[in-house]
Structure formats: C-alpha cells, structure tokens
Amino acid sequence: MEIMENPVLSKKELDDVVKIHMDTFTGFFLTFLGKGFLRQMYKGFLAHENSGLIVAKNKNAVVGVLAYSEDLSTFYKYLIKTRLIPFAWYSLGAAIRKPSAMVRLIRAFLKPGETKREEKYVELSSIGVSPETKGQHIGTKMIDKLKEMFDADKFAYINLETDAVNNEGTNAFYIKNDFMLSRTFETLEGRKMNEYRWTRR
Numbered sequence: 001m002e003i004m005e006n007p008v009l010s011k012k013e014l015d016d017v018v019k020i021h022m023d024t025f026t027g028f029f030l031t032f033l034g035k036g037f038l039r040q041m042y043k044g045f046l047a048h049e050n051s052g053l054i055v056a057k058n059k060n061a062v063v064g065v066l067a068y069s070e071d072l073s074t075f076y077k078y079l080i081k082t083r084l085i086p087f088a089w090y091s092l093g094a095a096i097r098k099p100s101a102m103v104r105l106i107r108a109f110l111k112p113g114e115t116k117r118e119e120k121y122v123e124l125s126s127i128g129v130s131p132e133t134k135g136q137h138i139g140t141k142m143i144d145k146l147k148e149m150f151d152a153d154k155f156a157y158i159n160l161e162t163d164a165v166n167n168e169g170t171n172a173f174y175i176k177n178d179f180m181l182s183r184t185f186e187t188l189e190g191r192k193m194n195e196y197r198w199t200r201r
C-alpha cells in the first residue's frame with residue numbers, strides 16, 4: 001500500500017476516488033450533487049495551489065482519499081471561477097431533483113467566508129476509506145501524512161468538522177489520531193457538529 005501526496009490520477013483512479021466518496025458519504029449533500037460534481041471537486045483539490053489530496057493506493061486501485069486545503073475560502077472561489085459551467089450544470093440537475101438543494105448549495109459555498117479566523121490553519125475537508133478496506137489503518141496513514149506535511153511555522157493547527165450525532169466511529173477515529181475537540185456547534189440545517197484540532201506539540 002502506497003500513500004501519495006497529490007498524485008496525477010488516471011481517469012480510473014479518479015473514478016475510484018469518486019466511488020469512495022459516494023460509498024462513504026451516503027446521504028451527504030455533496031454526494032447528492034452527483035458523480036460529475038464530485039469529479040470536478042476532487043480535480044479542483046489537485047489543481048488548486050493551496051489545496052490537495054492524499055491518496056492511498058493498493059496495487060492499481062485507490063482505497064482511500066483525504067482532501068485538505070490551506071485556504072478553503074480561496075479554494076471555493078477558485079472552483080467557482082474555473083469550473084462555473086460544469087458546476088452550474090450539475091447544480092441544475094440537483095435543483096430539478098430537489099429545489100431546496102439550491103439554497104443549501106449557496107450556503108455551502110458561502111460558509112468558508114463565515115468561519116474566517118485570524119490564524120492560518122489547514123482544513124481537513126474530507127477523509128474516506130473504501131468499505132472493503134476499513135479498519136486497516138489506511139485512514140491513520142493518510143492523517144499521518146497530512147501531519148508530516150504540516151508546517152508549524154506557517155499554520156496554527158489542522159482543523160476538521162464532523163457530525164456529533166450517530167457518528168461515534170468517526171469521532172473515535174479522530175480522537176485516536178490525537179485530535180482535540182475544540183467546539184461544538186449547529187449548522188443552519190440543524191446538524192450538530194464537532195470541531196476538532198490537531199497541532200504539533
């Protein structure tokens with residue numbers, strides 16, 4: 001098994017990444033926007049200079065993916081600027097399936113601005129491991145890689161948000177990986193969230 005930082009992904013490998021997202025984030029909003037949207041988003045993480053992907057590969061298959069950004073606010077602006085037409089297309093599809101999704105989509109893109117902070121930090125945007133390889137420490141290896149890349153001279157901490165309710169396994173996973181609960185909050189949709197931070201001691 002190989003842990004790679006920002007690899008060039010073949011079409012099949014990008015499909016694997018999207019499949020992992022669809023399989024692990026079932027019922028989540030970005031999943032609802034569909035495969036085409038997710039392809040553009042993950043390609044965006046690779047293309048944006050302050051964001052990236054850590055990918056776990058087993059032979060030729062991608063079995064895990066971690067998306068991060070050193071500046072989530074500029075990442076979203078970059079996505080809109082460089083991929084406006086595909087995003088508009090996929091969003092239209094989602095809006096037809098569920099009109100209320102449009103409000104949610106606009107909120108999702110505006111949110112990073114709302115949570116702007118004084119200090120610079122790295123956001124662990126998402127992490128997923130294929131269901132067949134869960135529990136084999138692939139998630140931990142990807143987090144270890146992100147910690148190894150973390151530049152404490154430039155950034156204060158690694159930050160992440162995850163559901164507080166019905167999500168015991170993921171919360172246990174972050175605590176096991178030395179993340180500390182920094183706050184709990186509720187989203188505009190009424191989701192209870194936990195925010196965790198890790199910093200090099």
Ligand SMILES: CC(C)(COP(=O)(O)OP(=O)(O)OC[C@H]1O[C@@H](n2cnc3c(N)ncnc32)[C@H](O)[C@@H]1OP(=O)(O)O)[C@@H](O)C(=O)NCCC(=O)NCCS
Pocket residue numbers: 024025125126127128129130133134135136137138139140141161162168169170172173174176177
């Ligand atoms: C969360 C996730 C990334 C963990 O990856 P993983 O490779 O399965 O996790 P690891 O094997 O590295 O687990 C490391 C430790 O975390 C803890 N842990 C992991 N999953 C756990 C679970 N479901 N319940 C309790 N503890 C868990 C364990 O202590 C484990 O160590 P151990 O096996 O030595 O006891 C993976 O389960 C996943 O893709 N989940 C679905 C997507 C998701 O919820 N992502 C996070 C939201 S952004």
